[in-house]
Amino acid sequence: MREEILAYKRERILQEAVTLFYKRGFTGTTLDDIAAELGVTKPFIYTHFRSKVELLAALCQPTIEMSLEAVANAAAGEGTPAQRLFRAMTDFAQVVLQRQANIAIFFREEKNLSDEALAEINTLRKKFDRLLSQLLRDGVAAGEFQIADVSVAALALGGMISWAYTWHRPEGRLALEDVCKRLAELALRMVGATPPPD
Amino acid sequence: MREEILAYKRERILQEAVTLFYKRGFTGTTLDDIAAELGVTKPFIYTHFRSKVELLAALCQPTIEMSLEAVANAAAGEGTPAQRLFRAMTDFAQVVLQRQANIAIFFREEKNLSDEALAEINTLRKKFDRLLSQLLRDGVAAGEFQIADVSVAALALGGMISWAYTWHRPEGRLALEDVCKRLAELALRMVGATPPPD
């Protein structure tokens, strides 16, 4: 029970930090700002995080892990390469858009992360690219995809989806799920496969 | 002649600023750092730029303008929509990769720009999206493209190319021109067109 309350406080700090870092940037936000928004004071934050930089890492890393998992699960799942790629892209897009602020903060504030945190995250990103490349090779081998350069295609796919953090507006014309589906369709077309109907 | 020297000095400051902002981030770089790298002192920089933030804007804006121009020229050029889109994507990718550091700095440090500079740049970005959307609609009307949602497709295309700033390595496996061509091919496939051979 004490544990849960501690975890809850930590979570609330992270939430508020995400909101403010997203709106004003990492260096444009002071810990006093975050504390004020929560109705507490700066030392309160220091009982939960060792430094401002650690706070930043704590809000980036899990989101990157989720992205990797989304693609990993889909790639290892059932179905033809095309079906798996479709699911990988849809689920990845969902992570990007559901955790839009976290993703945005990571890409913008990379340079403010500690070397250790950055190294860990870069390991995850390499795994991500390898998984995606392998899935593309599987599709090529199965005759489902036509791809001139698998590495470039993997990076282009990853970029097309990641980039959605820059333009998606939750209150916009399309619902989140529709955006994800449209993007996944474009992804399949890009590698020369036919997207599923419906 | 005096003018030219002034312009040259300004240019050198910008060069060094790009290098350092790219490597260490905007807030991670001091004007003293830039001055030291140039073998001058901080007040020297202030005779050419009013503030650190103005320096940032001076190195972002022209690059965004170049991106817009690349697409605008190609869109207004000769040929079928597919040919124009291919050229637009190739030329845009060239700008992104040739001015990789500037592009990276802009997307990372957007939050550090002044409101005015950001507003100007956002106007350019809107024009960019409108031009690209119009080109896609032309292609659809001509029966060359198959696109479910033109706006999403335009954003996906823009993102796929822009994203290259995150992964391209000038010393890497592929030459810059090859990367651009591959990306443009993927772009055409994405909208249901056949890339030109060779």
Place this chain on the structure above:
DNA sequence: TTGAAAGACTACTGCCAAGTAGCACACTGG
């Protein structure tokens, strides 16, 4: 040779924000 103007430097100021030391208050069990 001298005066003026331009250009760059030395040596500051002032502010802002990260991080901390030590206090105060509340709650719980005896």
Place this chain on the structure above:
DNA sequence: CCAGTGTGCTACTTGGCAGTAGTCTTTCAA
């Protein structure tokens, strides 16, 4: 009613860096 523990706050210190005031030097024109 009172110790002891945990939890958060007040009130600092500290360092770093953007921006500036005023000086020195160099150049060029008369």
